[in-house]
Amino acid sequence: MEKRMQEHGNDHWQSRKNTAFARAQGNLAPVFIERAINAEMWDENGQRYIDFATGIAVCSTGHTNPKVVAAVQEQLQRFSHTALGLTPYRSAVELAEKLNELAPGSSPKKTMFVTTGAEAVENCVKIARSHTCRRGIIAFNGAFHGRTMMAMGLTGKVTPYKSRFGPMPGEIYHVPYPVDYHGVTLQQSLDALDNLFHVDIAPSDVAAIIVEPVQGEGGFYPASNEFLLALRKLCDEHGIVLIADEIQSGFARTGKFFCFEHAGVEPDLMTVAKGVAGGFPLAAVVGKAEVMDAPAPGGLGGTYAGSPIACVAALAVIDVIEQENLLDRATQLGELFGHRLVELQRKYPDVIGDVRANRGAMVAVELVKNRDVNQPDADLTQALVTNACQSGLILLSCGVRANVIRFLPALTITDELVHDGIDIFATCLDKLLAK
Numbered sequence: 001m002e003k004r005m006q007e008h009g010n011d012h013w014q015s016r017k018n019t020a021f022a023r024a025q026g027n028l029a030p031v032f033i034e035r036a037i038n039a040e041m042w043d044e045n046g047q048r049y050i051d052f053a054t055g056i057a058v059c060s061t062g063h064t065n066p067k068v069v070a071a072v073q074e075q076l077q078r079f080s081h082t083a084l085g086l087t088p089y090r091s092a093v094e095l096a097e098k099l100n101e102l103a104p105g106s107s108p109k110k111t112m113f114v115t116t117g118a119e120a121v122e123n124c125v126k127i128a129r130s131h132t133c134r135r136g137i138i139a140f141n142g143a144f145h146g147r148t149m150m151a152m153g154l155t156g157k158v159t160p161y162k163s164r165f166g167p168m169p170g171e172i173y174h175v176p177y178p179v180d181y182h183g184v185t186l187q188q189s190l191d192a193l194d195n196l197f198h199v200d201i202a203p204s205d206v207a208a209i210i211v212e213p214v215q216g217e218g219g220f221y222p223a224s225n226e227f228l229l230a231l232r233k234l235c236d237e238h239g240i241v242l243i244a245d246e247i248q249s250g251f252a253r254t255g256k257f258f259c260f261e262h263a264g265v266e267p268d269l270m271t272v273a274k275g276v277a278g279g280f281p282l283a284a285v286v287g288k289a290e291v292m293d294a295p296a297p298g299g300l301g302g303t304y305a306g307s308p309i310a311c312v313a314a315l316a317v318i319d320v321i322e323q324e325n326l327l328d329r330a331t332q333l334g335e336l337f338g339h340r341l342v343e344l345q346r347k348y349p350d351v352i353g354d355v356r357a358n359r360g361a362m363v364a365v366e367l368v369k370n371r372d373v374n375q376p377d378a379d380l381t382q383a384l385v386t387n388a389c390q391s392g393l394i395l396l397s398c399g400v401r402a403n404v405i406r407f408l409p410a411l412t413i414t415d416e417l418v419h420d421g422i423d424i425f426a427t428c429l430d431k432l433l434a435k
């Protein structure tokens with residue numbers, strides 16, 4: 001082990017990665033994972049980590065979930081790729097049927113598969129434009145929709161996602177996302193939309209509004225039910241397609257299969273990715289059948305779209321969610337995290353400005369100075385992520401002002417590991433604040 005640590009440990013691989021990779025494709029920490037089981041991972045130095053990141057909300061049914069592994073192994077014996085657009089296979093059909101059934105709302109649904117979240121967003125835009133024959137797409141400040149051209153344009157955060165990557169695609173409009181903690185009210189957001197319709201684009205020229213029901217990279221701000229209902233009403237009034245970006249919030253993460261269900265709102269189109277296939281690259285657009293069928297045959301797809309490996313993995317993930325009752329578990333986890341983090345907030349009220357734990361296992365704390373929402377503490381946030389990692393806990397930050405720690409545990413994590421992880425987080429906070 002000692003020899004491996006010196007010759008092929010994390011530092012060795014980080015140094016080789018730094019030489020081999022473009023610097024823009026960075027990594028959180030010099031931790032190279034050698035194996036992972038459920039909510040634990042081990043690196044090339046043999047150090048063990050509790051994983052509160054799940055590869056950015058992907059491995060929700062745990063790393064190397066036995067049912068997912070078995071489904072993939074079985075599929076690998078048969079074939080790994082034939083191209084959905086050439087000679088398809090039953091797992092893709094079964095999965096599309098299942099997604100159509102699980103999607104919020106009672107309208108008949110259809111699905112199309114791609115490989116990444118950003119591609120799902122791109123395809124929503126294509127479908128919405130094809131359906132409406134309109135040009136404009138409205139997104140929100142602080143949104144994150146991906147790194148491809150259109151998805152990047154829709155993203156509402158400049159650094160690091162947009163700077164020096166312009167010109168941006170046209171016909172994208174941003175308005176404020178209501179965040180009570182930051183004093184942005186629902187009415188202000190609705191007024192900004194109304195203003196946009198008078199200043200920049202008529203609603204009859206708007207193809208779609210895209211919204212995350214919990215802003216992910218933007219800082220884990222949940223949309224209120226009233227906000228989503230108001231968007232639904234506005235879209236109905238003007239024939240605008242409402243797109244739910246459920247890439248981070250979907251697939252059981254918030255205690256429902258899809259977060260829009262909390263508000264009882266049916267979107268016209270919805271993106272699915274990340275948690276859908278337990279770590280295998282799969283994304284989808286699921287939407288109302290008449291909207292989904294707007295583009296002509298051949299207009300949508302991709303070589304790896306709906307990989308058979310990913311489709312069987314996704315079917316296994318759905319089985320695990322249903323059989324192990326992971327929707328309820330997500331809600332319980334939110335309560336458990338919330339309870340522990342509110343205790344910490346009582347201890348450090350000047351620093352933990354806000355605890356957001358009312359959307360299942362999509363939990364966050366916002367770190368500020370002097371109890372002041374307008375003094376974000378990005379340095380403390382970064383130091384916490386680094387310290388936690390050195391102490392065996394993988395944490396992720398987020399937020400437009402880089403001052404939010406998000407907690408995205410596997411929904412199969414034990415209570416014991418949750419407590420152990422939060423103990424590490426609390427110890428790191430104690431240590432950093434004692435300085």
Ligand SMILES: Cc1ncc(COP(=O)(O)O)c(C=O)c1O
Nearest residue numbers: 116117118144145146216247248
């Ligand atoms: C809400 C949301 N939309 C889109 C994306 C982009 O997905 P991908 O990284 O798979 O392209 C992400 C990724 O974090 C996301 O959280």
